[in-house]
Amino acid sequence: MFRNCLIFLFFVLSLKINAIEVQNLYSAEVAVASQSTSARNQALQDALRAIFIKVGGTEIDHPLLNQAIKNYNKYVTKYQYIRKNDEILLNVSFDESKINRLFKDSDLAIWGRLRPQVLVWLVQEDGFERKIISSTSDSPLPNTLDKFSQIRGLPLAMPIMDLTDLSALTITDVWGRFSQPVAQASARYMAEAVVVIRVSNSSLVNVNEEVADCALCQNHSLVVDWSLMTDVQKEHAQVFSERYLGDNVDKLLTQALSDITDIIYQQYALSTSHSNEFQIDVANISTLSELMALSDFLKDLSAVQTVQLVSAQGTNRRFKLSLIGSQQAFFASLKLSEQLNRYVDPLAEPEGIEQVPVFYWGKK
Numbered sequence: 001m002f003r004n005c006l007i008f009l010f011f012v013l014s015l016k017i018n019a020i021e022v023q024n025l026y027s028a029e030v031a032v033a034s035q036s037t038s039a040r041n042q043a044l045q046d047a048l049r050a051i052f053i054k055v056g057g058t059e060i061d062h063p064l065l066n067q068a069i070k071n072y073n074k075y076v077t078k079y080q081y082i083r084k085n086d087e088i089l090l091n092v093s094f095d096e097s098k099i100n101r102l103f104k105d106s107d108l109a110i111w112g113r114l115r116p117q118v119l120v121w122l123v124q125e126d127g128f129e130r131k132i133i134s135s136t137s138d139s140p141l142p143n144t145l146d147k148f149s150q151i152r153g154l155p156l157a158m159p160i161m162d163l164t165d166l167s168a169l170t171i172t173d174v175w176g177r178f179s180q181p182v183a184q185a186s187a188r189y190m191a192e193a194v195v196v197i198r199v200s201n202s203s204l205v206n207v208n209e210e211v212a213d214c215a216l217c218q219n220h221s222l223v224v225d226w227s228l229m230t231d232v233q234k235e236h237a238q239v240f241s242e243r244y245l246g247d248n249v250d251k252l253l254t255q256a257l258s259d260i261t262d263i264i265y266q267q268y269a270l271s272t273s274h275s276n277e278f279q280i281d282v283a284n285i286s287t288l289s290e291l292m293a294l295s296d297f298l299k300d301l302s303a304v305q306t307v308q309l310v311s312a313q314g315t316n317r318r319f320k321l322s323l324i325g326s327q328q329a330f331f332a333s334l335k336l337s338e339q340l341n342r343y344v345d346p347l348a349e350p351e352g353i354e355q356v357p358v359f360y361w362g363k364k
Helices: 037-056 062-071 094-105 141-152 163-168 171-175 179-189 249-268 288-300 329-336
Strands: 007-012 019-021 027-031 076-084 089-095 114-116 120-127 127-135 192-201 224-227 239-246 275-282 305-313 316-324 338-343 358-361
Touching: 027 037, 027 288, 037 062, 037 076, 037 094, 037 141, 062 358, 089 094, 114 249, 120 141, 120 171, 120 179, 127 171, 141 249, 141 305, 163 179, 171 179, 171 192, 179 192, 192 239, 192 249, 224 249, 239 249, 249 329, 288 305, 288 316, 288 338, 316 329, 329 338
Parallel strands: 007 224, 120 192, 275 358
Antiparallel strands: 007 192, 019 114, 027 089, 076 089, 120 127, 224 239, 275 316, 305 316, 338 358
16 A cells, blocks of 8 residues: 655646536435434435535535534435445435525525536655556545545546657656646646646655644655645746645545635635626627527526526627626636637726626527
């Protein structure tokens, strides 16, 4: 078993965005010891806790949610027993509208179904040997990523490490956190974010500096630190974190992924504590069917509460939107879709002067 150290580098790529619509966001599978009533009731509560993590983006301790777990039957729509790998699981579906209302009543943020895909480059160092891990590698770590993805509802992908990847960058590029070759190699995957994880049982273990926060460090066989880059075009834009020590690679990897999920969550989650009205123009709507398709698209956005058409002039349609959360969250949710693209006039008034943003509808 590897003695491991984790470092991850996260950055947002200025590329075409590949967003994933998370399926079964309001469903969960939990293990049960038996099909007895007591075991089922406990599993239903555990499933609801799992839903709160997926919908809320993070673990939440809130009185209303804690009370809801006790009254779990109010939120269950159906359940069934299934068997996977000689294990009995309870598959539970919950009422989406009731869950969302619960979050709104609790003034808690909601993470919508459309979420950014994250590409994970994982390098493992065993003694003097290093290798890049793909999703098909003979290693338990891809399973850790997959399990985390299912629990948190964050789409994670790993490179396939074919000849294209092998010719695009070297292990040294990834291990050294060189942003330019990693960004170029990642472009084919069209991910919203890229994480580089470095796993070591040797060269990074012996560090002679204090660790600021080390809840996981039973001993110093593993070292974890990470750096964040939000703009890969800026060569020295990395921000480094404190280091963590420990002896369990799964826990350290999960902690690292939790940190990056929290960063993404802060960008895309929708605060339910306030609503505000916001107007947009869509400039190329010429038929009734296009107008209906656009209206349905806007209504389906998790950042939008209500949609109202307020004017029509030529092919331009102006809408008044009641937003859940901020305009920034609205723009972030649009960033993950190719259907509605914002037009930025280079000759427009300088920033600070309020304008109605103009979009173009990506007709299919």
